[in-house]
Amino acid sequence: MSIKSPLLARPGAVEASGADAGTAAHYGDPLREQRALARGEALTDLSSRGVVTVSGEDRLSWLNTLSSQQVTNLRPGESSELLLLSIQGRIEHDARILDDGERAWLIVEGAEAPQLADWLNSMKFMLRVEIQDVTADWAVAGSVAPVPAWTDFAVWTDPWPRVGPGGHAYTETADPAHPGHERPWYEYLIPREGFEAAVDASGLPLAGSMAAEALRIAAWRPRLGAETDDKSIPHELDLIRTAVHLSKGCYKGQETIARVHNLGHPPRRLVFLQLDGSQHTLPAAESPVKLGERVVGRVTSVAQHYEMGPVALAVVKRSVDPEAQLVVEDEGELYAAAQELVVSPNAGQAVGRPTGLLRTPRSRA
Structure with missing residues (x-):
């Protein structure tokens, strides 16, 4: 309570x-x-x-x-x-x-x-x-x-x-x-x-x-219980940035951290969504994110921003085309959603990579 x-x-x-x-x-x-x-x-x-x-x-x-x-x-x-x-x-x-x-x-x-x-x-x-x-x-x-x-x-x-x-x-x-x-x-x-x-x-x-x-x-800042579920790993949310030390000693879960970072890719990725504000409503958290008729993720957090209008964070499948126009559906209401990369689809497999991953330019339009 x-x-x-x-x-x-x-x-x-x-x-x-x-x-x-x-x-x-x-x-x-x-x-x-x-x-x-x-x-x-x-x-x-x-x-x-x-x-x-x-x-x-x-x-x-x-x-x-x-x-x-x-x-x-x-x-x-x-x-x-x-x-x-x-x-x-x-x-x-x-x-x-x-x-x-x-x-x-x-x-x-x-x-x-x-x-x-x-x-x-x-x-x-x-x-x-x-x-x-x-x-x-x-x-x-x-x-x-x-x-x-x-x-x-x-x-x-x-x-x-x-x-x-x-x-x-x-x-x-x-x-x-x-x-x-x-x-x-x-x-x-x-x-x-x-x-x-x-x-x-x-x-x-x-x-x-x-x-x-x-x-x-x-700010693309993940929050426990919002952006996370029982399957979340840090790579999907860009939490390797602030919450993980990749070269420290052994701890529970370290094997997965190292394996995905060095050899694999996280199965999902965090994305920022600029939502169509013409409905004057907001979808609820947990609303499905769709590409065409296919559900590819879920909204995790949503808000009305004082400059950008309706915005959201969502977790989607890594394979989703970062250029694709997505749709959020909430009880039959559809909201067009433009993606902005938070975690790159190519995240992971960092062995030998001399620099970080590229991010698409941010736009407030």
């Missing part, structure tokens, strides 16, 4: 559903809120997120052995992203990680926190680590710019879309035109008992989850 945010009592607040339940979808004017958030002039209530802490001398070396990321030498205040994978290399948990010198903070989707804490506790054996689900005590708030009034709070800085050490871009390796650069992102850890007072002290207005989601989609 989600924790209800006190900010839902603010004028105009309309509660979100799904993963953001317990926080506001908007406060009366979603597009105005989105513009303010994009300018760094608003905050988003992310208190539906879960927070797990790992303390003890062995915390970073232990997390390093379990996860896809190299975190052994993570410095206090430094941010990263890690994945916990199945033996088959499928994504089970995606955690934002920040270490403060005494404990590692893992920010996850709210429903994931109890499961993650239980699993970590089952794996600690005789190591000097202590795991706690502290979601009831700590809330999260997000912004596109640092909040000057919040210098006393720990903050996770999203590495997206920079290619981290040991990472690899499945678009173009050094790509200054990646739209993710237009959306820096900061997530602050704030005690729940002082959360509302901290928001007031920031001096910034609120933007709902609809605003944050629109900016995330435009």
